[in-house]
Amino acid sequence: MSNPAVTKLAELTIGSSKIWFDDNIGESIHFHLGDFRLDFTIDEFRGLSEQLYLVLEEMYPIPGLDLRKLSPNYLQQVIEYFPKLMKVEMDEVFLEDLQVSKEASMGTPRTVSLVHSRGVRALRGDTRENDKPRESHHVNQTSAQRLDNVMRLIRENGYPFDDKYVMLFNDELVIRDGQHRASCLYYLYGNIKIPVMRFIFDGTWWENPSRFMILNFLRTLKRINYSKIRRYCKRIYHMVRSFWWKIKWKLFMMMNKKLSKKMKEIYWN
Amino acid sequence: MAQNKLSDISLECIMLLKESHIDFLIIEEKISKMSLLIKSEHKDKVKKLLTKNKYKKCLHPYGVESGYQFLYQTDKLLLFYKQEVFIDISFQLLCMSHTPKTWIPLEQSIQQSMWSEKKYNEKYNCWVLDDTNYYLSRIVECIFLKKDFESDDIDFFTVQIKILEEAALEEKFEVIFFRFSGRLIQLLKEKRYMEILERYRTFNEY
Numbered sequence: 001m002s003n004p005a006v007t008k009l010a011e012l013t014i015g016s017s018k019i020w021f022d023d024n025i026g027e028s029i030h031f032h033l034g035d036f037r038l039d040f041t042i043d044e045f046r047g048l049s050e051q052l053y054l055v056l057e058e059m060y061p062i063p064g065l066d067l068r069k070l071s072p073n074y075l076q077q078v079i080e081y082f083p084k085l086m087k088v089e090m091d092e093v094f095l096e097d098l099q100v101s102k103e104a105s106m107g108t109p110r111t112v113s114l115v116h117s118r119g120v121r122a123l124r125g126d127t128r129e130n131d132k133p134r135e136s137h138h139v140n141q142t143s144a145q146r147l148d149n150v151m152r153l154i155r156e157n158g159y160p161f162d163d164k165y166v167m168l169f170n171d172e173l174v175i176r177d178g179q180h181r182a183s184c185l186y187y188l189y190g191n192i193k194i195p196v197m198r199f200i201f202d203g204t205w206w207e208n209p210s211r212f213m214i215l216n217f218l219r220t221l222k223r224i225n226y227s228k229i230r231r232y233c234k235r236i237y238h239m240v241r242s243f244w245w246k247i248k249w250k251l252f253m254m255m256n257k258k259l260s261k262k263m264k265e266i267y268w269n
Numbered sequence: 270m271a272q273n274k275l276s277d278i279s280l281e282c283i284m285l286l287k288e289s290h291i292d293f294l295i296i297e298e299k300i301s302k303m304s305l306l307i308k309s310e311h312k313d314k315v316k317k318l319l320t321k322n323k324y325k326k327c328l329h330p331y332g333v334e335s336g337y338q339f340l341y342q343t344d345k346l347l348l349f350y351k352q353e354v355f356i357d358i359s360f361q362l363l364c365m366s367h368t369p370k371t372w373i374p375l376e377q378s379i380q381q382s383m384w385s386e387k388k389y390n391e392k393y394n395c396w397v398l399d400d401t402n403y404y405l406s407r408i409v410e411c412i413f414l415k416k417d418f419e420s421d422d423i424d425f426f427t428v429q430i431k432i433l434e435e436a437a438l439e440e441k442f443e444v445i446f447f448r449f450s451g452r453l454i455q456l457l458k459e460k461r462y463m464e465i466l467e468r469y470r471t472f473n474e475y
Contacts, residue, residue, distance in 0.1 A: 003447065004364045004373055004413055005469070025367075026447030026475055042473050245334045252328055259327075262353055266302050267330040 003027050010076065021045075064088035069163045069197065074177040081205050089198045091168075096191040098166070098182055099174045102129075111174055119147055119183025150180040151187075159185055165197040170204065275393055278354035279303040282324070283395050289318050294387050295397040296362075296406065302355040306383065306398065309344055309360045316347065324349040324356060337370045339363075346372075362406060364445070365413040375409070376444040382437075404432050405441050408453075412469065418462040426457060433458055448475045 005025035012019045020032050028039040040048065053067055056079070065088045067075060098114040114120060122130035122144065130143045153161055159181060166178030175182055176199075185194060253260040275283070275298055282303065286293050291311045296304040307315055320326065328334045329348040339345055344360035361374040362383060374380065379402070387396045398406070407425060411418050418426075432438055433454055442450035449472045456465050 002373065004366045004409075004445065006367055008368075024447075025469065025472055026449035028475060041475060242336065245336065248334055249328060256327075259350060259353060262301055263330060263355070266299070266355065 010073075012076070060085070062087060064090075066163075069165065070167070071164055071177060074167070078176075078199075081201065084201045084203065084205060085199055086202050087200045089200060090165075091196050091198050092193045093168075093173065093196055094191055094193050095182060095186045095189075097173050098168075100179050100182075101174060114175070114179075114182055114186055117179060117183055118143075119180055120186055122147060123151070123183060123187040147180050147183070151184045154181065154184045154188065159194060165195060168196055168198050169206065170198070170200055275303070276300065276354050278351050279356070280393070281322075282319070282351075282356055283393060285318055285322055286315070287395065289314065291315055291318070292384075293396070294383065295390070295393075295395060296359075296403070297398075301353060302357055304357045304359070306362065307358055307360055308384075312344060312360060315358065319349045319356065324351045329357075331372070335370075337372060339372045340366070341374055343372060343374045362402070364409050367413075375405075376441075378444065379405070379441055382441070400429070400432060401435060401438050401441070404429055404438065405445075408442075408457075409445065412466065416466060418465065423460075423462050426462065427460060430458065430460075448472075 003024040003026070007023045007025075009021040009023055009029070011021075017034055018032075022030050022032070024030060028041060029045045031038040031040065049072075056067055060082045062082070062085050065085070070078075096113065096115055099111040100114055100117040100119075101111055102118065118129040121127075127144065130147065164178070164181075166182050167176045168174065169176055178196075182194075185192065279298060282305075283293075283295075286305075286307075291314055292308040293311075293315075294306040296306050298304070316326070327348050327350055329346045331337050332346050332348070333339070343363065346363075347358040349356040349358070361380055363372045364375050365371070366373050383398060383402050386399045386402065388399045389395075390397045404426075407422060411422050415422075439450060439454060442453060446453055446469070449469055452468060452472065453465065456462070456468065
């Protein structure tokens with residue numbers, strides 16, 4: 001039996017190898033590479049993290065780049081494109097000029113203005129989109145919790161806090177990291193100008209969503225691969241199974257009203 | 270085991286299990302629910318026995334149909350009812366993981382100790398969970414499942430405070446809470462129940 005208080009901190013697949021870190025409260029932090037495991041104390045883990053920063057700084061001596069100004073979760077996502085990174089610049093933009101990526105119908109990507117982003121809409125009371133389950137890259141936090149935390153940090157510390165800026169690529173206005181911060185700032189202060197960090201790449205390795213949904217959908221079809229199909233099939237299977245269980249419960253509750261009332265008292269009081 | 274009067278249905282169920290030579294322990298008995306621990310090898314036998322004796326099987330609020338998963342090949346929870354009395358059956362002593370809706374079994378040594386240290390209840394003529402393991406199961410339930418110490422839990426822990434002196438309990442805490450176990454015992458002794466969850470969550474001395 002493992003420690004019940006385990007939190008997965010980060011996970012990555014390189015080729016066929018799965019790598020992950022998990023925090024086992026009271027025990028140690030585990031690093032897993034397949035069947036191989038290393039145990040760290042918290043201090044050793046922090047020491048490892050610092051060493052990795054030093055290694056990356058040696059590997060990528062890019063003008064203006066301070067790795068500690070990037071959120072570690074985002075650094076993990078963008079690090080593979082660093083060979084194309086030429087420099088990092090600071091800039092200022094108005095919040096209403098910023099755009100955010102979102103998933104439209106059928107999973108196709110599109111961009112919308114920050115004003116219409118799910119973060120801003122959630123802060124204004126429309127939480128439908130923000131409450132939907134999505135893969136947040138923040139550990140053990142839903143989108144709603146993340147938004148609440150960021151709002152609290154901005155109220156207490158202002159922006160930028162902890163030297164972390166909203167991030168854009170080249171001369172574009174699509175937020176690459178910092179959507180929650182931008183949403184909170186817009187909600188609190190309106191259309192102010194804020195400092196942002198621009199990563200200037202040699203060429204573009206990313207694809208911006210088109211204004212036209214059909215083009216985005218066609219692009220998605222071009223990129224279909226087996227693992228994506230498997231993921232969607234698994235998602236559909238889980239949705240159908242979850243729906244079937246909900247029906248079973250509803251039928252049970254309807255046909256056994258007294259019993260289900262008793263069950264609620266015992267198990268969900 | 271919590272000292273409550275067993276309902277007639279619970280007594281009937283105990284009688285049936287004994288007659289069929291099924292190994293079981295009573296974990297807990299409340300007015301409308303009896304929690305049993307049954308040996309895994311008797312799983313099919315107990316399902317047939319209860320169904321044959323007009324106990325109806327129903328969906329378990331913490332079972333697979335409620336979206337819970339059971340890791341490490343743990344047997345799923347079963348729930349039967351008859352005349353509005355629930356018989357809640359588990360085959361290992363389970364703990365809710367930090368991973369949402371995931372059950373894992375407690376350490377093997379604890380599973381074995383439940384059967385080796387069981388105590389006999391003279392009044393109902395059956396085996397019940399011993400005090401140490403029952404205390405442990407209540408702590409695990411408060412910290413991992415309910416994530417709260419309710420008033421009846423606090424009353425129970427306060428009454429049973431002397432059990433914290435037992436070395437056996439400390440050993441069992443250590444395989445679940447590791448380096449937090451000493452701190453946990455101290456907080457329980459000082460009756461600082463409301464601090465336990467936050468202290469556990471933010472514990473970093475490891």
